[in-house]
Amino acid sequence: MKGYVLVKKRERNISILLQNPILKKRLMLYLDSGVVAAPYISPESARICSEAGVGYVDLSGNGRLTFDQVYIEKKGQPNRFAEKRDLRTLYSPRAERILRVLLQNPEERWKQQALESEADVSLGLVYNVKRMLLDREWIMVEKDGFHLNNPLALLLEWEKNYMFSRSTPTEYYSMDSVSENEQKIAEVCRREELVYAFTGFTAAAQRAPHVKYQRVYVYVGGDVQLIAKRLNLKEVSSGANVVFLNPYDNGLFYGREKLDVISVVSAIQNYLDLMKIPMRGEESAEFLLQTVLKARWQVK
Secondary structure (H helix, E strand, O other): OOOEEEEOOOOOOHHHHHOOHHHHHHHHHOOOOEEEEEOOOOHHHHHHHHHOOOEEEEOOOOEEEEEOOEEEEEOOOOOOOOOHHHHHHHOOHHHHHHHHHHHHOOOOOEOHHHHHHHHOOOHHHHHHHHHHHHHOOOEEEEOOEEEEOOHHHHHHHHHHHOOHHHOEEEEEEOOOOHHHHHHHHHHHHHHOOOEEEEEHHHHHHHHOOOOOOOOEEEEEEOOHHHHHHHHOOEEOOOOOOEEEEEOOOHHHHOOOEEEOOEEEOOHHHHHHHHOOOOOOHHHHHHHHHHHHHHHHHOOO
C-alpha cells in the first residue's frame, strides 16, 4: 500500500494547504491513502479533507481512513489541545468588535486595514483574530480580501464563551406596562442625547416575536439614574421589570437598528444576550437564530 502523510503541528487552514500545487500533486499520486495528521482536526477541516479525497487522523481521537477494502471513521471527539489563552483572546471585548463586524457583514471582503478602521481596533489585533479564525477554517482568504465562510460556527462558539455579566445591571421597578416603559425610556434617551439600545425580549419582539415578556433590558451609554429620575423608577434588589445595562464595551452598539420607534441591538448581539437571560431567553434566542440569522446567512 502506498501512502503520503502531511503532518501539521497545529491545525492551520487545511483548505489552503490542500491548494498548494506541490502538496496536491504528491497527494494525487497516493490519493487512495493520502493522510493529513495533526493534534486536532476540526469538523470543518475534516469535511474539507473528505471532499478532497484525503484521509485524516488526529491525536484527539478523530480520523477517517479509506483504502482498498478498509473504511475507518471516528468523529466528534473534542480538542484535547485547545488553548484557553486562544479563547480568551478571541472573545475578549476588543476582539469581539471584529467578530461583530464580520458576522454583521459575512459576505464582505475585508482587507486588514479596512477591518481595523471599521471595528476601531489595532491592526495587530485584526491580524491575531484573522489567524485564529483561519485555524478554525471559518474564513476564506481570496485575492480581494477575506470573508467569513462559516458564520454559524463562529456565533455558536462565541455564545459558549460570551459573558453577559460583564455589563453591569441596575434594576428598577415601574408601574407602567412593558410597551410604555420601552417608549418612555427611548424618549428620555433621545431628549438627553444618550446612546441606547434595547436587547433581550424587546429587541427580539421587533424581529421575531415569540414569547410574552414582562422585563425590559436596555444598554445605556450614560447616566441611568437620570432616566430613572425622569420616569420615577424605583431601584430594587428583586422583582425588577426594567434593567439598565452599563455596556462593558461600546462595540455592543455596533449594528444597532431603529425598529418601529426604538433602537435595538443587532440581531447578533440580541442572540448572545438572550442565551444568557433566564425565563425563556434561550428559547427566544433559538427562534431568532432559526428565523432571522440563518435566513440572512442562507444556512440550514
